[in-house]
Amino acid sequence: QVQLQESGPGLVKPSEALSLTCTVSGRSINTYYWTWIRQPAGKGLEWIGRISSSGRTNYNPSLKSRINMSLDTSKNQFSLSLSSVTAADTAVYYCARVGEGWGTVTFFDYWGQGILVTVSS
Amino acid sequence: DIQMTQSPSSLSASVGDRVTITCRASQSISSDINWYQQKPGQAPKLLIYAASSLRSGVSLRFSGSGSGTDFTLTISSLQPEDFATYYCQQSYSTPYTFGQGTKLEIK
Numbered sequence: 001q002v003q004l005q006e007s008g009p010g011l012v013k014p015s016e017a018l019s020l021t022c023t024v025s026g027r028s029i030n031t032y033y034w035t036w037i038r039q040p041a042g043k044g045l046e047w048i049g050r051i052s053s054s055g056r057t058n059y060n061p062s063l064k065s066r067i068n069m070s071l072d073t074s075k076n077q078f079s080l081s082l083s084s085v086t087a088a089d090t091a092v093y094y095c096a097r098v099g100e101g102w103g104t105v106t107f108f109d110y111w112g113q114g115i116l117v118t119v120s121s
Numbered sequence: 122d123i124q125m126t127q128s129p130s131s132l133s134a135s136v137g138d139r140v141t142i143t144c145r146a147s148q149s150i151s152s153d154i155n156w157y158q159q160k161p162g163q164a165p166k167l168l169i170y171a172a173s174s175l176r177s178g179v180s181l182r183f184s185g186s187g188s189g190t191d192f193t194l195t196i197s198s199l200q201p202e203d204f205a206t207y208y209c210q211q212s213y214s215t216p217y218t219f220g221q222g223t224k225l226e227i228k
Binding site: 044045046047050058059060061062094096099101102104105106107108109111112113114 | 122153155157163164165166167170171174176208210212215216217218219220221222
C-alpha cells in the first residue's frame with residue numbers, strides 16, 4: 001500500500017519561500033514520477049509540477065519561475081519549494097504519485113491527505 | 122495549455138438516479154483523460170483513467186466514455202456515498218489541467 005504524507009510550515013510570510021516535503025512509504029521513489037497539486041479553498045485543482053525518479057522535472061509554466069522540486073532517495077522523500085509567495089499561493093497542497101498504464105497513460109493514483117499553507121504576515 | 126470544461130458545475134439528484142457529467146477539452150486529447158472524486162476535507166480519489174478504465178476497487182456504478190474532445194462520466198445508480206465533487210483531468214500533455222469540478226448534491 002502506497003502512502004504519502006505532506007509536511008512543512010502551515011504559515012508563510014508574503015515574499016518568503018514555501019517549502020514542503022512529501023514522505024512516501026510502501027514504494028520506493030526510485031520508480032514513477034511524483035507530483036504536486038494545489039487547491040485554494042473552495043476552488044479547483046491546479047497542477048504544480050512533477051519530478052521523475054531520476055530528478056527530471058516538468059513545471060507548470062504559470063509557476064515555473066518560482067518552483068523547484070527535488071528528491072531525497074535516501075529518505076524516500078520529494079520536496080517542493082515555491083519562492084516569493086503571495087496570498088494567491090494560499091491553498092491546500094497535495095503530493096501524489098503519477099501512476100502509469102499502457103503506453104503513455106498516466107494518472108494520479110495515490111495522494112497525500114494535503115497540507116494547508118496560508119500566506120499571511 | 123489545454124482547457125478542460127466540465128458541465129454542469131453543480132447537479133442535484135436523488136439516490137438511485139443515473140447521472141452524467143461531461144468534460145470537453147479545448148483540443149483533441151485522444152483518450153488521455155482521468156476522473157476523480159473528492160469529498161469535503163479529503164484528497165481527490167482516482168475513479169477512471171484513460172477515459173474508460175475503471176480503477177481497481179472502484180464501484181462498477183462508475184463508467185467513463187469518449188475520445189478526442191468530448192468525454193462523459195456516468196454513475197449508473199447514485200448511492201449516498203457518491204455525493205461529492207467530480208473532476209476531470211487531461212494527461213495528454215503538460216501542464217496537466219483539470220476541469221473546474223461538478224458538485225453532485227442530494228435533491
